[in-house]
Amino acid sequence: MISIWDTNVELKIDDRVHVIRNAREAIAFLKKYWPDKRSATYARVWKICLDAASGVVPDAEARSAFEAAAKESGILHQ
16 A cells, blocks of 8 residues: 655656655656755655655654655755
C-alpha cells in the first residue's frame, strides 16, 4: 500500500510546479528532476525516501527530509 503524506510538497523547476504526495513520487522526482544528484543532501534524502517507501522509515520523516532538501536546493515552491 502506498501511503500519502499529510501535506503535499510543491516544487518549482523551470516555471513548472511538481506536486509530490508520497515517498514513491519523491523517489521518482529525485531520479528525474533533482538539480544536483551529487550532493550529500541528495544521497541522504534518497536513502530516507527509499526506506519510507519500504516501510522502514515513517512517512513524516521522509516528507520532512524531502521538503528540507528541496528548500536547501532552492526548488521548494512557496
